[in-house]
Amino acid sequence: MQKELNKIFQDCLNHLKEATSNKSNFHLPVIGSINENEVELRTVVLRDFNENNNTLVFYTDFRSPKIDQIKNNPTVSFMFYDGVLKEQLRIKTKSTIHHHDDISLKYWEKIKPENRRDYAAKQSPSSASIDFSTYLEEDWINHTEDFYQNFAVVYNEILEIDWLIINKELNKRARFFIQKSGFIGEWLTP
């Protein structure tokens, strides 16, 4: 890869590594999945980035609608934007759902009991709710292990990164896409 493109690619990977911290402006990407003929977008927390297999990781409730959407079509897109750096990363991925396996267990064990509330809803996320104040299981904090069954980890293997920086002098844009030999980079018109 040309030297400048290679430097931008390595910077993208570093941004993704840093984005697992809540100090990064890239920490809360928007992800898009396909629901029949419609695009569905939502914010998630970037929980991990595995550089060995270029995989972005987020957690979700196994009962949430996005799980079925990803099962039906594992093409998931991420959109990251840092308003200070003025950099946008649009990333296409192929996703795999981990539920009740070694990977989901490894991540579950890292979650503090009080943070397991996200998986303690009585009903599926996005289902109709009569009263917002009663959506959690009774006394959930004292039996958080029960909610492991609702916990899913989604692995998203990067296929393509579209990088854009908005500069006063000149905007710059590049695309990096995976081939058998590794990532190939090319400039795009911004």
Ligand SMILES: Cc1cc2nc3c(=O)[nH]c(=O)nc-3n(C[C@H](O)[C@H](O)[C@H](O)COP(=O)(O)O)c2cc1C
């Ligand atoms: C700041 C923020 C972070 C969020 N993080 C997650 C997350 O990591 N995983 C998740 O499933 N939903 C997360 N959500 C909620 C989703 O945006 C979405 O409302 C929910 O997952 C239901 O989506 P679905 O109906 O498309 O499955 C977050 C929302 C906000 C505002």
